Amino acid sequence: MSKPVTKPYGSWKSPITPELIVSATIRFEEVAIDGNDIYWTESRPSEGGRTTLVKQAAALPAMDVTPLPFNVRTRVHEYGGGAFVVDRGTAYFSNFAESRLYRQVPGQGPAVLTAGDNLRYADAAVDTARNRLICVCEDHSVPGQEALNSIVAVPLSGGSPGEVLVSGNDFYSNPRLSPDGTRLAWLTWNHPYMPWDGTELWVADVDASGGVQNPVKVAGQIGKESVFQPSWSPDSVLYFVSDKTDWWNLYRYNPNTKKPEPITQLEAEFGLPQWVFGLSTYDFSSEREIICTYNRQGTWQLARIDLTTQSLQDIPTPYTLIGHVKATSDFAVFIAGSATQAQCVVKLDLQTERVSVLKRSTEVSVDEGFLSVPQAIEFSTDNGLTAFGFFYAPRNIHFEAPLGERPPLIVFSHGGPTSATSAQFNLSIQYWTSRGLGVLDVNYGGSSGYGRAYRDRLLGTWGITDVQDCVNGAQWLADRGDVDSRRLGIRGGSAGGYTTLAALTFKNAFQVGASYFGISDLELLAHDTHKFESRYMERLVGPYPECKDLFEERSPIHFTDKLSCPVIFFQGLDDKVVPPNQAEVMVEKLKAKGLPVAYVTFEGEGHGFRKSENIKRTLEAELYFYSKVLGFDLAEAVEPVPIENL
Numbered sequence: 001m002s003k004p005v006t007k008p009y010g011s012w013k014s015p016i017t018p019e020l021i022v023s024a025t026i027r028f029e030e031v032a033i034d035g036n037d038i039y040w041t042e043s044r045p046s047e048g049g050r051t052t053l054v055k056q057a058a059a060l061p062a063m064d065v066t067p068l069p070f071n072v073r074t075r076v077h078e079y080g081g082g083a084f085v086v087d088r089g090t091a092y093f094s095n096f097a098e099s100r101l102y103r104q105v106p107g108q109g110p111a112v113l114t115a116g117d118n119l120r121y122a123d124a125a126v127d128t129a130r131n132r133l134i135c136v137c138e139d140h141s142v143p144g145q146e147a148l149n150s151i152v153a154v155p156l157s158g159g160s161p162g163e164v165l166v167s168g169n170d171f172y173s174n175p176r177l178s179p180d181g182t183r184l185a186w187l188t189w190n191h192p193y194m195p196w197d198g199t200e201l202w203v204a205d206v207d208a209s210g211g212v213q214n215p216v217k218v219a220g221q222i223g224k225e226s227v228f229q230p231s232w233s234p235d236s237v238l239y240f241v242s243d244k245t246d247w248w249n250l251y252r253y254n255p256n257t258k259k260p261e262p263i264t265q266l267e268a269e270f271g272l273p274q275w276v277f278g279l280s281t282y283d284f285s286s287e288r289e290i291i292c293t294y295n296r297q298g299t300w301q302l303a304r305i306d307l308t309t310q311s312l313q314d315i316p317t318p319y320t321l322i323g324h325v326k327a328t329s330d331f332a333v334f335i336a337g338s339a340t341q342a343q344c345v346v347k348l349d350l351q352t353e354r355v356s357v358l359k360r361s362t363e364v365s366v367d368e369g370f371l372s373v374p375q376a377i378e379f380s381t382d383n384g385l386t387a388f389g390f391f392y393a394p395r396n397i398h399f400e401a402p403l404g405e406r407p408p409l410i411v412f413s414h415g416g417p418t419s420a421t422s423a424q425f426n427l428s429i430q431y432w433t434s435r436g437l438g439v440l441d442v443n444y445g446g447s448s449g450y451g452r453a454y455r456d457r458l459l460g461t462w463g464i465t466d467v468q469d470c471v472n473g474a475q476w477l478a479d480r481g482d483v484d485s486r487r488l489g490i491r492g493g494s495a496g497g498y499t500t501l502a503a504l505t506f507k508n509a510f511q512v513g514a515s516y517f518g519i520s521d522l523e524l525l526a527h528d529t530h531k532f533e534s535r536y537m538e539r540l541v542g543p544y545p546e547c548k549d550l551f552e553e554r555s556p557i558h559f560t561d562k563l564s565c566p567v568i569f570f571q572g573l574d575d576k577v578v579p580p581n582q583a584e585v586m587v588e589k590l591k592a593k594g595l596p597v598a599y600v601t602f603e604g605e606g607h608g609f610r611k612s613e614n615i616k617r618t619l620e621a622e623l624y625f626y627s628k629v630l631g632f633d634l635a636e637a638v639e640p641v642p643i644e645n646l
Contacts, residue, residue: 004400009407009436009484010632012399015370016434018619021427022046022612025362028335028345030278033326034086038333038358039065040345041072041084049610053084053091053104056345056358070110071096074122074277076138076149077171077532078577078607081276082123085133092133094121101133101154114154116161117141121154123173123277129181130210131156134165136172136277138531147531151175151186153210165212166204171195171532173277174229178236182206185230185238189222192535192543195274196418196448196455198223201230201240203253218253219260226452228271229280233307235287239263241271246452248272250282250292250305263310269295272323273418273448283327285350291315291332293322295449298376298388298422302334302348315353319346321424333358337424339373362427369397372433374423374441379476381445385457387469388450390423391477392432392439401436408630409483411470411510412441413492413499417458417540420447431619435635437626438483444469444499462540463506463522463554466499471509486511487630491622493517494578494607498556501586505556505563512629514622516570517578517607520586521557523548528579560589566596568625568641570618572605596646598625 027043029051038056043049051072053065066072073096074080084093091104092113099120102110113133114121124135132153139148151172152162166172170190177184184206189199200222204215219242220227228241228248238253242260248271250263264270270281270292282292282305290305300322302315319336321343326333331350337343343361348354374390381387394407401407410432414421421441429439443449444466446458457465470490478485489512492500497518504513519525526537526544542550552558567590571583583599590597600621602614609615620638627634628646 004398006402007399007436007635008632009394009401009405010627010630011635012394012396012434012436013635014396014431014434016366016427016431018431018616020364021431021619022615025342025364025427028324028343028359028361030081030084031324031326031333031335031345032084032086033328033333034089036328037086037089038345038347039084039086039091040335040359042359043610045610045612045615051083051096053093054359062359065091065104066093066110069097070102074120075099076120076122076136076277078530079276079532080122082136082278085124085126087126087128092124092126101135103156103158111158113156113158114161115159119161121152121162123175124154125175125177127153127177127181127210132210134175134177134184135162136175137162137164146534149531166202166215173274176230176232177206178232178238179234180236183236184212185232187220187227187230192538193223194418194533194536194539195228196226197539198225199227201227203238218258219251226271228274229282231282231284233284233287239282239290241281243271243452250290263290263305263307264294264312266294266312267296267451269449269451272420273416275416275419278324280324280326283325283332285327285329285332291325291327291348291350293325293334298390298420298443298449300422304350315348317346317348317355321422337361339423340368340371340425342425342427364427366427366430367397369395370434371395371430372439376423377473377476379473381472382465382468385445387442387444387473388447389440389442389473390421391482392429392441393482394433394436394438396434396436399436406481406484407436407438408487408489408626408632409438409440409474409477410626411474411488411490412439413444413466413470413490413496413503414441414447415492415494415496417444417446417462417466417495417499418448418455419495420449428619432623435623436632438477440473440477442470442473459539460542462537463498463502467503467507470499470503471507474509489513489626489630491516495519497578498522501556501567502554504565504567505559508564511565512626513565513567514570514625515567515583515586516618517572517575518569518582519578520555520582522555523551524557524582525578526551528581530576533577557586557589560586560593563590563593563595566625566629566643566646568598568600568622568643570600570602570609570621572602572607572609574604574606577607591644594645596629596643598641598643600641
């Protein structure tokens, strides 16, 4: 092997190109099992971000179930999830274009099920005995009025918008019918709480005509106890996850005592924030056993639980991120990845505990000499507390930096903000590290995966706790000698974009930033966002308009006089969660101030970019912007981005 070439950090030539990232990568979103057949959804940037339902039958190649131009997505809560269900070979799915439900029988084209406009559906369960779907419906039919959410029954004969079974609260999820068809369970919650703040689990009888009778709350408390993923065992016992003891643990409802009883009691998370429908961290292999996954400080572990003895046994796998677990008596299926393996659909033989990969999100093979393995770090932050993150040092087998030079650092601030980052292999992170930039992916206070107390750190302190943790994480690495304190950047999308802009405005730690559809005006967001998050900030900041002054104090848009470093903005023009005006006002103010600023917009993109050409453009534009601001030459020419005031 030849000796590495000496070149400054940021100027290393890398085989991990934007073309490689977007052309060879798909994203898996959900999995399902129907008999011995396995289904999953693939979001494909090469097809304009279309999501396709795929089937893997025994001993046969995987095949697409839904044809072009159908897009298996739903816009309930805007973030979707729970977009399909399969029963005895027939798939039922939501088509993104007009939000109607379709039936897909093998060998036939999709046939529309629902009638009516401005109705969205998600999270369906099949009621075989009554020939219907039971699902969440979101009604947007009255202009200017907040959407109405309910649980409805949609007849499989078609032609109906659905009959309302449960209504009256602001939100519903997880309608689940018991195997004997006699009881229905569901979750519900109300403004201003989010599902991770607190939900209620209800159960009702289902009568002979399909109506819901005698509803009873069996667990949870809105704003106090978050219940996640109610599921019926094969013998019709109700299980669920609750954080009543600070950690999301597994419980079952005892119909004799009328009380929940714990199955696990670990300082670990068997649940996660319900940003989307269809999440699954456990499933039943039999009446006596659960296959599950749980999270300890950012790392997920697969396990099996004996429901008779309530003993948990870990199942060894090479994966550190595991989700969407489904099981039968013979095998389990889940979506997984690790620090060195990209996301894949995995099948586990429950007898041998051997895993086999059914589909990889990318077939790209990158030499390990170009891959940075994340280091889990815990660092001191404000108020005597600690915070967490993953540090990726620059790595490229062909290059080394000049003696004494320390690398630039880009801090990644995840969205949500009630969400989390993980150590899963991510070519987009390796894009930076293989060019000689360090990356710190921060799980600031408020992130999930570390217990409810850690998650609740952000209550009332959004724009403070998250910013402090990002700043302190970067400073901790600089003090340790890992990075150059004079070349620190921060980037983030959505809520992470807000943290980015707040850090750049209210702190002096960073020299450059990149905001992806980020929030700059909290007050404007309070007036102009979708139902699911419309009251979210009451918990993160305070009630509005009573705390109008606080909203203004935390909004970077009002303090551009304090911002003194360059920023690049990326924005989808169809974004309904964070509308484009959030970025546009900020850009104009920075222009007027004379700061270097760039604004890159995309027609047809919403909250998050799905089209391959747009993802490629953002990577190149961000790298170009950093090179101009942080002062390093690029190894290869990229299309310039117009930068005002540079």
